[in-house]
Amino acid sequence: MSGQITSNVFRASGVIAATAGGLNWISTVVTASTLTAEAGNGYWIDTTSNTCTITLPSSAERGDQIIFIDFARTWGTYKIIIDSNGLNYQGQDDSYTVEYETDGETLNIVYADATQGWIPLNDDDVTDAPVAPPTQKAIFGYGGTAITNLVSNTGVVATDTTGVGTARSYPAAAGYSTSA
Secondary structure, eight states, rough: OOOOOOOBBOOTTBBBBBTTTEEEOOOOBBSSSSOOOOOOOOOEEEEEESOEEEEEESOOOOOOOOEETTTSSSSSTTTTTOOTTTBBTTTTTTTSEEEEEOEEEEEEEEEOOTTTOOEEEEEOOOOOOOOOOOOOOOEEEETTTTTTEOOOOOOOEEHHHEEOOOOOOOOOOEEEEEEO
């Protein structure tokens, strides 16, 4: 006997699953307008340029799983459409249109049985998307005539610049905030 011995996971039918150790992540990012998905795979879907229609396997067994991830966070602009290929999706027959159109969404589906068909384990968007920090501002007040200057966090003076660079003999004050 030669070769590597590994743990094998059996499908409901008794056939060894193609990805015994978990999902097989397809390394190529899908940018096409169509994809024929296979059970046991995870797909990165980039809809920057077009909608993508995803055809699910026409035969599935209980426990088959597929994951789709919004690679470029653009499903809100160009959605994905799921073609359940004759099988039910969340208990509905194949005549229903299934669309996902939320930026940053991840869709993780598992096949249950002929009645329920494919059921999402989760279909959530990533709510902790990166957000630019608020602009911080400062206001400087100085001089006998109380001249003030609003300064952004990049050092740009936003208001009265007549007193900038002029020596002052009275105390100065500064305040910082994220609001104007």
